[in-house]
Amino acid sequence: MAENGYADLEKQMLLLHDHQEKHFMSSEIVRDIIIGVSDGLTVPFALAAGLSGAEVTSSIILIAGIAEVAAGAISMGLGGYLAAKSEADHYVRELKREQDEIIAVPDTEAAEVAEILAQYGVQPHEYGPVVNALRRNPQAWVDFMMKFELGLEKPDPMRALQSALTIAISYIMGGLVPLLPYMIIPVAKEAVIASVVLTIVALLIFGFAKGYFTGSQPFKSAIQTAFIGAIASAAAYSIAKAFRA
Numbered sequence: 001m002a003e004n005g006y007a008d009l010e011k012q013m014l015l016l017h018d019h020q021e022k023h024f025m026s027s028e029i030v031r032d033i034i035i036g037v038s039d040g041l042t043v044p045f046a047l048a049a050g051l052s053g054a055e056v057t058s059s060i061i062l063i064a065g066i067a068e069v070a071a072g073a074i075s076m077g078l079g080g081y082l083a084a085k086s087e088a089d090h091y092v093r094e095l096k097r098e099q100d101e102i103i104a105v106p107d108t109e110a111a112e113v114a115e116i117l118a119q120y121g122v123q124p125h126e127y128g129p130v131v132n133a134l135r136r137n138p139q140a141w142v143d144f145m146m147k148f149e150l151g152l153e154k155p156d157p158m159r160a161l162q163s164a165l166t167i168a169i170s171y172i173m174g175g176l177v178p179l180l181p182y183m184i185i186p187v188a189k190e191a192v193i194a195s196v197v198l199t200i201v202a203l204l205i206f207g208f209a210k211g212y213f214t215g216s217q218p219f220k221s222a223i224q225t226a227f228i229g230a231i232a233s234a235a236a237y238s239i240a241k242a243f244r245a
Contacts, residue, residue: 019065028159030213032080032123032166037206039076040174042229044068045199048178052192062182067068071177077168091152098145109145110135116148128171177202185222198234 117127181194203226211221
């Protein structure tokens with residue numbers, strides 16, 4: 001009876017783990033892309049607009065913009081790496097704590113298992129054999145506590161590097177959009193107009209895609225994203241104009 005109960009629970013845990021892991025990974029990658037592209041479109045856009053307001057040449061704006069994109073990609077990528085590394089370190093600390101607790105206070109941990117199962121509507125006569133089965137299998141017991149008590153999934157060992165590269169590449173892709181006109185148009189006053197149009201369109205498309213993939217309202221997200229980018233560039237342009245005057 002105990003073994004059958006544990007086998008059924010283990011099967012359900014594996015199915016739930018597979019579902020959560022796939023969802024977790026896809027959501028993390030989407031989040032990294034959103035972070036990178038969003039900042040990549042907005043920051044170089046505001047910088048280019050500000051320098052245009054200061055009436056410098058297209059070549060200077062382009063050089064400054066490329067330097068900012070490079071520095072921003074490195075900074076954002078490093079931030080993503082450290083964030084993912086911190087999550088991995090947190091998982092290891094909690095894993096060690098759970099391993100220690102099932103040895104030091106097994107009765108308390110067993111009571112927590114019973115409480116968790118009871119929250120899912122499992123009756124005492126049903127979860128009793130499962131609790132006993134888990135106590136005989138320390139590794140499964142720890143896995144159960146990590147997933148169902150703490151809600152933690154074992155992180156991918158490549159997650160930190162993946163996050164860094166995803167954010168950095170996304171930042172570069174977004175950052176090059178507002179700079180493209182300055183690569184083609186030598187006159188800064190003309191290039192800034194083309195940059196504004198191109199970037200606003202890119203922000204609308206990106207905002208729509210962000211809303212679609214995150215489950216929010218795509219059109220509302222598109223307008224909000226474009227509005228934020230427009231405000232940032234307008235502020236930078238106005239400040240530069242004011243100091244120029």
